[in-house]
Every structure is written in structure tokens, then in C-alpha cells.
Amino acid sequence: MSELSVTPEPPYYAVIFVSRTSGDVVGYAETAAHMLELAARQPGFLGVDTARSDGVGITVSYWESEEAIGAWKADADHTSTRATGRARWYDGYELRVARVERAYGWRR
Amino acid sequence: MSELSVTPEPPYYAVIFVSRTSGDVVGYAETAAHMLELAARQPGFLGVDTARSDGVGITVSYWESEEAIGAWKADADHTSTRATGRARWYDGYELRVARVERAYGWRR
Numbered sequence: 001m002s003e004l005s006v007t008p009e010p011p012y013y014a015v016i017f018v019s020r021t022s023g024d025v026v027g028y029a030e031t032a033a034h035m036l037e038l039a040a041r042q043p044g045f046l047g048v049d050t051a052r053s054d055g056v057g058i059t060v061s062y063w064e065s066e067e068a069i070g071a072w073k074a075d076a077d078h079t080s081t082r083a084t085g086r087a088r089w090y091d092g093y094e095l096r097v098a099r100v101e102r103a104y105g106w107r108r
Numbered sequence: 109m110s111e112l113s114v115t116p117e118p119p120y121y122a123v124i125f126v127s128r129t130s131g132d133v134v135g136y137a138e139t140a141a142h143m144l145e146l147a148a149r150q151p152g153f154l155g156v157d158t159a160r161s162d163g164v165g166i167t168v169s170y171w172e173s174e175e176a177i178g179a180w181k182a183d184a185d186h187t188s189t190r191a192t193g194r195a196r197w198y199d200g201y202e203l204r205v206a207r208v209e210r211a212y213g214w215r216r
Contacts, residue, residue, distance in 0.1 A: 002164045004126055004202050014206050016122060016168055018112055018157045022216070049126045049202075051159040051166045056110045058159045058166040060124055092215040094112050094157075098122050098206035107200035108130070 005047030005062060010100045012046060013063040019085075019093035020055055028089050032059075035081055042075070044068025062100070069097060113155030113170060118208045120154060121171040127193075127201035128163055136197050140167075143189055150183070152176025170208070177205060 021028065032050075036059075039045050044064035051058055063069045129136065140158075144167075147153050152172035159166055171177050194201075 002128075002162050004128055004164065004200055006202075007204075010204075014122075014124060014204065016124065016206075016208075018168070020110075020112055049164065049166055051161045051164050053159045053161050054110050056112065056157065056159050058157055058168060060126070060166060060168070086214060090214070090216070092112055092213065094114070094211065094213040096115075096118075096122065096208045096211040098124075098208040100124075100204045100206040103202065103204040105200065105202040106194060106198070108198070 002049075004105075005049050006105070007046050007062045007100075007103065010103050012100050013066055013069060014098045014100050015061045015063065015069055016096040016098060017057075017059045017061075017093065018095075019057045019059075019089075020091040021057065021089050022091045025089055028085075031081055031084065038075055039072055042068060042072045044071070066097070110157075112213075113157050114213070115154050115170045115208075115211065118211055120208050121174055121177060122206045122208050123169045123171065123177055124204040124206060125165075125167045125169075125201065126203075127165045127167075127197075128199040129160075129165065129197050130199045133197055136193075139189055139192065146183055147180055150176060150180045152179070174205070 039061055046062035048061040144156055147169055154170035156169040
């Protein structure tokens, strides 16, 4: 069972990526894991949560700044991966960049 | 297979709810569905995406304004549901309110 991401006090940024996969998902899991590894190596990366069910995947990554998100986007390997995903795995996706303004958590 | 939510041009708001469920999930699916129905009836509700795997659930709801989010939170039934969830179903959760600043989508 995955641990939930723990993030610092707001403000910070979230990239909300919601996707629907097509039937062809060969190589998807490995590439998705690789993209998360790339994100985790970027300065300003704060954490990520991900879940997938019923053909819909949601990955929310957390970042210190919009600049950190831009650096991730510019990463050449990541850009190549995005093109592959678009061509092969996804029926569609929505990507939203949002500024987290307030947050709270609870643990048993 | 669920359809992805389609939202208007930013700015708007997102409530990012990430939870880890405990072993006791009796009644969870029904209550989660009911909470989404309540949200969908609120003025200012724009849509919702949800996925759950590996014990982690992510539900992102989209809203026209922070006021609309506040009205949903204040909904008595919803508030009661949240208390039940905290007591019974969740090992923990993180809730983040974020202002969506830019977004783009793609469809095959």
C-alpha cells in the first residue's frame, strides 16, 4: 500500500494529470514509473500521489514553484515520453496546473 | 470506462482529496457515490474525476469558486459523511484546495 504524500505548508503547486488509457498499454507501467523517477530528481519536487481504476488514471505531483514544473516539462526524456504516451497509450488526458492555497491532513 | 471531466477555461478551483482506506470498507462505495451526488447538486460544481488503486484513492472535484466549495463543505449530510469516513474507512487523508491557473487537454 502506497503512503500518502506529505507536503509543506501552502502555497505550493500541484500538477493534476488525469488520463484515460487506450487498449494498448504495453510498456505503460514502466514508462509511468520512469516519469515519476525523473520528477523526483527535479529540484523543487515535493511529492506525488497516483491511482488508476476503471480506465482512468490520476497523478498529482506537488512542486515548490512554477519554475520547477517548467524544468520538469523541459526535461528531454520526459518530453519524449509524453509524445509516446500521446501516440500509443492515451485516449485522452487533461493536465491542470494549480496553486495550492490551503491544505489539511488527518491520520488515524 | 469513465469519461474525463471537461472544465471551462481557468481560473477555477480544484479540491484534491487523497485518501488511504483501512481494511473496513463496508458501505464505502455507496457513501462515496452519495458524496459525489451531493457535490454535483451544488451551484458552482464543474466536475469530478476519481480513481482508486493499491489502497489509495484520489478524487479531484472542480468548482467555480471558493464559495461553492464552502457551501459543499457546509452541507450537513456531507459533513456527517466525512465524520463517518474519518471514523471507519480512512487510515488517513490529505485535502488540498487549489486554484487552477492553466490547463490543457488532448483527445485521440
